[in-house]
Amino acid sequence: MSALTLFRNVTHWRTGERLTLAVEDGVVVPAPKHPGAHARVFEARGAVVAxxxxxxxxxxxxxxxxxxxxxxxxxxxxxxxxxxxxxxxxxxxxxxxxxxxxxxxxxxxxxxxxxxxxxxxxxxxxxxxxxxxxxxxxxxxxxxxxxxxxxxxxxxxxxxxxxxxxxxxxxxxxxxxxxxxxxxxxxxxxxxxxxxxxxxxxxxxxxxxxxxxxxxxxxxxxxxxxxxxxxxxxxxxxxxxxxxxxxxxxxxxxxxxxxxxxxxxxxxxxxxxxxxxxxxxxxxxxxxxxxxxxxxxxxxxxxxxxxxxxxxxxxxxxxxxxxxxxxxxxxxxxxxxxxxxxxxxxxxxxxxxxxxxxxGLTPVSLEPGSQADLVLFDPKEAWVVDPESFHTKGRNTPFAGWRLRGKVLVTMREGRITHTADEVVFERPVAEESAR
Ligand SMILES: [Zn+2]
Missing domain, CATH: 3.20.20.140 (Metal-dependent hydrolases)
Structure with missing residues (x-):
C-alpha cells in the first residue's frame, strides 16, 4: 500500500475552488478528515492542480x-x-x-x-x-x-x-x-x-x-x-x-x-x-x-x-x-x-x-477513483529559462534567458511523484498526531 498524499489548499484548475486533494494507492481518494501520521502533506498555498x-x-x-x-x-x-x-x-x-x-x-x-x-x-x-x-x-x-x-x-x-x-x-x-x-x-x-x-x-x-x-x-x-x-x-x-x-x-x-x-x-x-x-x-x-x-x-x-x-x-x-x-x-x-x-x-x-x-486515451480527472496523474503549478511564479538546467539533453531553445511565468511544482504519475521543484517540501501532519 502506498502512503496517503495530501495536497492542501490547491486551486482546482477548472472550478477555481480551494480544496484538499488526496491521493492513495495511485488514485485520487476523498480527502480524509483525520489523516494518519504516515501521510505526507504539501501545503500548496493556492497553487493550481490539474x-x-x-x-x-x-x-x-x-x-x-x-x-x-x-x-x-x-x-x-x-x-x-x-x-x-x-x-x-x-x-x-x-x-x-x-x-x-x-x-x-x-x-x-x-x-x-x-x-x-x-x-x-x-x-x-x-x-x-x-x-x-x-x-x-x-x-x-x-x-x-x-x-x-x-x-x-x-x-x-x-x-x-x-x-x-x-x-x-x-x-x-x-x-x-x-x-x-x-x-x-x-x-x-x-x-x-x-x-x-x-x-x-x-x-x-x-x-x-x-x-x-x-x-x-x-x-x-x-x-x-x-x-x-x-x-x-x-x-x-x-x-x-x-x-x-x-x-x-x-x-x-x-x-x-x-x-x-x-x-x-x-x-x-x-x-x-x-x-x-x-x-x-x-x-x-x-x-x-x-x-x-x-x-x-x-x-x-x-x-x-x-x-x-x-x-x-x-x-x-x-x-x-x-x-x-x-x-x-x-x-x-x-x-x-x-x-x-x-x-x-x-x-x-x-x-x-x-x-x-x-x-483516444482514457480520460483522467481529479475526481475520486481517477488515476492520480496530475500537475501542481504556480501560474504566477516567474523564472528565467536556463537551458543548462534542462533535463532534456537538448539545449536548442529560442527562449534561453526569457523570463516566463508559471512554474511546475509537483508532477505525479499514478500516485508516484515524478518531479518536484527545489522549493517543494512535504511534511507530516502535525495537528492530528497529538490527538492520538
Ligand atoms: Zn513534423
Missing part, C-alpha cells in the same frame, strides 16, 4: 539517436514540464514501423518510469512513403497513432490507402504537412527575413496545400486525419473548413508559433530553426485566432532535441527542431492566458483533455 499534461508530439530519439536524447532523458524532461504522458514520433533509427519496435519503445518508457510513453508508429515502411507499414499489427502492439512525421506522405494514393487501412483501427494518421516541391531546399519561412539573410525560403502554402489534400482524403476514405504542428494562416483556414464540412480532421499547434515570428532567426540563430518554420506576424495572429475560436483541437510541443554540435553548424546545414517540454506550460500561461486570449481552464484543457480525446 490533470497531468499530455504531449501528442515529441521526439525521444530512441532507438538509434541517443546522442540527441534518450527515452530516459526525454521523459524526465516531460515530468519536469508537468507532463504525465507523451506520444513519441517514429522517425528514429531504425524507424518504428514494426510491432516489435512499438513494444520496445513502450517498455523502455515503462522502465524509465517518468511518464507514460505512447508510441506512434510509421505509416509507411521506413517512412519512405511507398509501402504501407502493417498498421493493424502496429495498433495491436500499442501504437496510439500513425505518422511519417519528419516526412510528408507525398503520394496521395499512398495516403488514401493508409487512411483506408487505418480506419478500422480507429487511430488517426498524424500528418506532417509539407509539399516537397514547394519546400525544395528552403531552410526558413519565405519572407523579408529570409531575403535579408540570403536564405532560401519555405512558403506557407507548402503546408496548407497538403492540409487541404488530406482533408479531402479524410472525406474520401472516412479515415481520421490529425494535422501536426500547424504554423500558417491558410492551414488554420483549411482546418476550420474541414470542421465546417464535418470531416474527421483535427489539428494541433505549438507554443513557438503563437509566441515567435521568423524575425527570431535574427542573425542566423539555429535555435530558431524548426520545421515548419517560424512564420510572419500575420501567421502568428492567425494561430492565436484559431486557438481562441476553437479551430485548434489541442497543443503539442514538437520537442525535437539535437546535439550542440549539430546546431552549431551554419544555418542552412543545421537540423530543424527545438526542445519544448520544459517551457510549454509557462509559454502557454505567459503568452495566451496572461494577455487574456484564453482563460486558464481552456488553456489547460488544450494540454490535457483535448490531446487525450485526439489520441
Amino acid at each position: 490533470p497531468g499534461l499530455v504531449d501528442p508530439h515529441v521526439h525521444l530519439r530512441e532507438p538509434g539517436q541517443s546522442a540527441k536524447e534518450t527515452i530516459e532523458t526525454g521523459t524526465r524532461a516531460a515530468a519536469a514540464g508537468g507532463f504525465t504522458a507523451v506520444a513519441c514520433m517514429p522517425n528514429t533509427d531504425p524507424v518504428v514501423d514494426t510491432a516489435a519496435w512499438v513494444e520496445w519503445v513502450r517498455r523502455r518508457g515503462e522502465a524509465a518510469g517518468h511518464c507514460e510513453v505512447l508510441p506512434i508508429a510509421a505509416v509507411t515502411v521506413g517512412q519512405r512513403g511507398e509501402r504501407l507499414a502493417p498498421l493493424d499489427a502496429l495498433a495491436r502492439a500499442g501504437a496510439v497513432a500513425f505518422s511519417d512525421d519528419g516526412h510528408p506522405v507525398t503520394n496521395a494514393a499512398v495516403m488514401r490507402h493508409a487512411l483506408e487501412y487505418a480506419r478500422p483501427t480507429g487511430l488517426p494518421i498524424i500528418c506532417h504537412e509539407e509539399d516537397p516541391g514547394l519546400k525544395a531546399d528552403g531552410v526558413m519561412h519565405e519572407g523579408f527575413t529570409a531575403t535579408r539573410l540570403g536564405l532560401r525560403g519555405i512558403p506557407g502554402a507548402a503546408e496548407s496545400v497538403m492540409c487541404r489534400r488530406d482533408a479531402d482524403l479524410a472525406e474520401l476514405t472516412g479515415g481520421r486525419v490529425h494535422l501536426a504542428h500547424l504554423s500558417h494562416s491558410a492551414s488554420f483556414d483549411a482546418l476550420r473548413d474541414a470542421k465546417r464540412r464535418s470531416l474527421a480532421v483535427t489539428g494541433e499547434t505549438c507554443p513557438h508559433y503563437w509566441v515567435l515570428t521568423d524575425e527570431a532567426v535574427g542573425d542566423y540563430d539555429t535555435s530558431a530553426k524548426m520545421n515548419p518554420p517560424l512564420r510572419s506576424e500575420a501567421d502568428r495572429e492567425a494561430c492565436i485566432a484559431a486557438i481562441v475560436d476553437g479551430t485548434v483541437d489541442c497543443f503539442s510541443t514538437d520537442h525535437a532535441p539535437h546535439t550542440a554540435d549539430e546546431k552549431s553548424r551554419p544555418f542552412s546545414e543545421a537540423p530543424f527542431g527545438i526542445v519544448g517540454l520544459e517551457t510549454a506550460l509557462a509559454l502557454t500561461l505567459t503568452y495566451l492566458v496572461e494577455p487574456g486570449h484564453l482563460v486558464l481552464a481552456r488553456a489547460i484543457e488544450l494540454w490535457t483533455e483535448a490531446p487525450r480525446r485526439v489520441l
Whole structure:
C-alpha cells in the first residue's frame, strides 16, 4: 500500500475552488478528515492542480539517436514540464514501423518510469512513403497513432490507402504537412527575413496545400486525419473548413508559433530553426485566432532535441527542431492566458483533455477513483529559462534567458511523484498526531 498524499489548499484548475486533494494507492481518494501520521502533506498555498499534461508530439530519439536524447532523458524532461504522458514520433533509427519496435519503445518508457510513453508508429515502411507499414499489427502492439512525421506522405494514393487501412483501427494518421516541391531546399519561412539573410525560403502554402489534400482524403476514405504542428494562416483556414464540412480532421499547434515570428532567426540563430518554420506576424495572429475560436483541437510541443554540435553548424546545414517540454506550460500561461486570449481552464484543457480525446486515451480527472496523474503549478511564479538546467539533453531553445511565468511544482504519475521543484517540501501532519 502506498502512503496517503495530501495536497492542501490547491486551486482546482477548472472550478477555481480551494480544496484538499488526496491521493492513495495511485488514485485520487476523498480527502480524509483525520489523516494518519504516515501521510505526507504539501501545503500548496493556492497553487493550481490539474490533470497531468499530455504531449501528442515529441521526439525521444530512441532507438538509434541517443546522442540527441534518450527515452530516459526525454521523459524526465516531460515530468519536469508537468507532463504525465507523451506520444513519441517514429522517425528514429531504425524507424518504428514494426510491432516489435512499438513494444520496445513502450517498455523502455515503462522502465524509465517518468511518464507514460505512447508510441506512434510509421505509416509507411521506413517512412519512405511507398509501402504501407502493417498498421493493424502496429495498433495491436500499442501504437496510439500513425505518422511519417519528419516526412510528408507525398503520394496521395499512398495516403488514401493508409487512411483506408487505418480506419478500422480507429487511430488517426498524424500528418506532417509539407509539399516537397514547394519546400525544395528552403531552410526558413519565405519572407523579408529570409531575403535579408540570403536564405532560401519555405512558403506557407507548402503546408496548407497538403492540409487541404488530406482533408479531402479524410472525406474520401472516412479515415481520421490529425494535422501536426500547424504554423500558417491558410492551414488554420483549411482546418476550420474541414470542421465546417464535418470531416474527421483535427489539428494541433505549438507554443513557438503563437509566441515567435521568423524575425527570431535574427542573425542566423539555429535555435530558431524548426520545421515548419517560424512564420510572419500575420501567421502568428492567425494561430492565436484559431486557438481562441476553437479551430485548434489541442497543443503539442514538437520537442525535437539535437546535439550542440549539430546546431552549431551554419544555418542552412543545421537540423530543424527545438526542445519544448520544459517551457510549454509557462509559454502557454505567459503568452495566451496572461494577455487574456484564453482563460486558464481552456488553456489547460488544450494540454490535457483535448490531446487525450485526439489520441483516444482514457480520460483522467481529479475526481475520486481517477488515476492520480496530475500537475501542481504556480501560474504566477516567474523564472528565467536556463537551458543548462534542462533535463532534456537538448539545449536548442529560442527562449534561453526569457523570463516566463508559471512554474511546475509537483508532477505525479499514478500516485508516484515524478518531479518536484527545489522549493517543494512535504511534511507530516502535525495537528492530528497529538490527538492520538
Ligand atoms: Zn513534423
